[in-house]
Amino acid sequence: MKKKVKILSTGSYLPAKILTNFDLEKMVDTSDEWISTRTGIKERRIVEENVATSDIAAEAARVCLKKANLTADDVDTIIVATITPDMFFPSTACMVHKKLGGKNEPAAFDISAACSGFIYGLTLAEDLLISGKSKNLLLIAADTMSKFTNWKDRNTCVLFGDGAGAMLLTSTEDENEENSILSTCLGANGNYDELLYIPAGGSRMPASLETVQKNLHTVVMSGKEVFKVAVTKMVETALKACSLANISPQQLDLLIPHQANLRIINAVGERLGVDLSKVFINVHKYGNMSAATVIVGLDEAISQGKVKKGSILELVTFGGGFTWGAAIIKL
Numbered sequence: 131m132k133k134k135v136k137i138l139s140t141g142s143y144l145p146a147k148i149l150t151n152f153d154l155e156k157m158v159d160t161s162d163e164w165i166s167t168r169t170g171i172k173e174r175r176i177v178e179e180n181v182a183t184s185d186i187a188a189e190a191a192r193v194c195l196k197k198a199n200l201t202a203d204d205v206d207t208i209i210v211a212t213i214t215p216d217m218f219f220p221s222t223a224c225m226v227h228k229k230l231g232g233k234n235e236p237a238a239f240d241i242s243a244a245c246s247g248f249i250y251g252l253t254l255a256e257d258l259l260i261s262g263k264s265k266n267l268l269l270i271a272a273d274t275m276s277k278f279t280n281w282k283d284r285n286t287c288v289l290f291g292d293g294a295g296a297m298l299l300t301s302t303e304d305e306n307e308e309n310s311i312l313s314t315c316l317g318a319n320g321n322y323d324e325l326l327y328i329p330a331g332g333s334r335m336p337a338s339l340e341t342v343q344k345n346l347h348t349v350v351m352s353g354k355e356v357f358k359v360a361v362t363k364m365v366e367t368a369l370k371a372c373s374l375a376n377i378s379p380q381q382l383d384l385l386i387p388h389q390a391n392l393r394i395i396n397a398v399g400e401r402l403g404v405d406l407s408k409v410f411i412n413v414h415k416y417g418n419m420s421a422a423t424v425i426v427g428l429d430e431a432i433s434q435g436k437v438k439k440g441s442i443l444e445l446v447t448f449g450g451g452f453t454w455g456a457a458i459i460k461l
């Protein structure tokens with residue numbers, strides 16, 4: 131019998147420390163009014179200095195395992211989607227394995243697809259589970275963007291926040307469509323690489339005194355250009371995933387778009403013809419948490435009762451690369 135993928139649980143973790151627009155007014159030449167009207171962001175969460183991505187990733191994973199009544203020993207694969215790993219290697223997934231404890235030795239690796247990392251991970255997870263190479267898989271998306279932000283650059287420092295989300299998935303031969311993935315769809319175009327990137331710290335421009343002095347280890351973005359492509363590609367990929375699942379956007383109970391900017395979110399909802407009451411928004415509380423954004427959104431939508439058993443949702447993302455992706459899920 132053909133295997134299907136079943137979502138066992140979701141979890142998230144947001145750092146306690148809140149950085150408001152008013153705090154930012156004291157750091158750079160900006161205002162709550164500018165940030166609110168241009169982005170919809172009011173505040174974001176920031177990790178403490180001694181906290182790394184694997185710390186918040188492990189917290190989200192623990193919530194997930196607890197909800198599913200499983201332990202780290204039940205998991206045979208850990209995938210972490212991140213662009214802010216603890217270090218180049220070992221992978222953040224290996225760090226999460228260490229933090230979760232247990233005796234087993236699962237496959238553990240990171241994937242890099244910027245803000246689209248969760249959907250890329252979900253697509254990979256689905257194939258590992260359906261092929262039988264994995265039975266219980268922990269997919270985590272976590273980013274500590276605050277560690278790679280130039281806090282003197284008002285163009286970028288007001289946009290990002292830290293957070294982590296996780297999903298526990300298993301394979302089943304049950305025909306029931308509940309808690310399943312109906313479709314996924316991915317895309318990328320590397321020609322846009324320099325519109326949103328971190329120039330230094332890799333093999334192209336290794337860390338040096340000069341790169342540090344020039345702040346080249348932090349995010350550089352051409353906001354206006356990113357905005358335009360983001361809307362076009364999110365709409366395109368959202369429609370593709372709908373068509374693969376044989377549904378129309380109007381049949382969605384909830385659309386959870388990547389939360390980079392409220393104007394992008396609204397434009398995507400409008401172009402898809404999805405009523406804005408069915409478009410999930412938490413950008414005002416957390417800003418852009420990169421890969422973590424859509425899974426934190428999904429976890430919140432479930433815990434806030436915005437979706438229920440049988441609801442059909444779509445997650446759609448866009449990020450550096452450029453990368454994009456969408457997934458239709460039935461709860």
Ligand code: UT7
Nearest residue numbers: 160161164168245284285288353354356357360390391449
């Ligand atoms: O997660 C990956 C995807 N990322 C995104 O999707 C981000 C996409 N881009 C955006 O969200 C928007 O382009 C931004 C929010 C980044 C910028 O909004 P915008 O409406 O495109 O503004 P702009 O870049 O055209 O800047 C308008 C003005 C500029 O001043 P001048 O040149 O017109 O005098 C900026 O210098 O606003 C100025 N500005 C600011 N002013 C106050 C830029 N940042 C700030 C700021 N506070 N923080």
